[in-house]
Amino acid sequence: METTQDRNSLKDQMRNILEEARMILPGIQALFGFQTIAVFNQRFDDIAPAAQYCHLAALFLVVVAIGLVMAPAAWHRLVSPDCVTENLVRSSSLLISAGLLPLAIAITMDVGVVMQLAVRNTVISVLTSLLTLLMLVLLWFVAPMLQRRHQQPTPFK
Numbered sequence: 001m002e003t004t005q006d007r008n009s010l011k012d013q014m015r016n017i018l019e020e021a022r023m024i025l026p027g028i029q030a031l032f033g034f035q036t037i038a039v040f041n042q043r044f045d046d047i048a049p050a051a052q053y054c055h056l057a058a059l060f061l062v063v064v065a066i067g068l069v070m071a072p073a074a075w076h077r078l079v080s081p082d083c084v085t086e087n088l089v090r091s092s093s094l095l096i097s098a099g100l101l102p103l104a105i106a107i108t109m110d111v112g113v114v115m116q117l118a119v120r121n122t123v124i125s126v127l128t129s130l131l132t133l134l135m136l137v138l139l140w141f142v143a144p145m146l147q148r149r150h151q152q153p154t155p156f157k
Contacts, residue, residue, distance in 0.1 A: 013084070021073060024069050028065055031107070035058065035059045051117070058113070065099045065100070100141070112129035
């Protein structure tokens with residue numbers, strides 16, 4: 001049986017999740033704005049069609065990331081506005097984490113496009129993109145999972 005303390009703990013966890021989403025979302029939205037504006041820039045026509053398609057694919061991935069990061073707030077409002085369940089907390093955490101993957105790929109793709117436009121060297125562009133992806137995957141996925149693995153498991157509250 002769930003106690004008031006457990007429900008408060010779930011409420012606190014949900015509040016933290018929504019705050020995390022609020023922290024991530026402005027950055028994603030700013031990126032989306034810059035990506036959208038780039039298409040209307042004259043220099044966009046100067047890049048190779050492959051790079052243009054890469055940029056448009058990155059734009060789509062940012063839209064996916066926005067949807068995933070915003071989903072917990074919508075779910076909370078629509079599914080259980082008056083209470084917080086363990087399932088909602090777990091689903092929300094999973095959605096925000098899932099949103100980081102398309103975001104990392106989109107950033108990586110746009111870094112490649114920008115580098116291609118700046119240096120006109122495909123090798124440098126690809127290497128810079130790969131380094132960007134490696135850094136984001138290490139910081140956003142590998143390091144936290146390693147930390148989680150080394151921590152003593154605690155019961156879900």
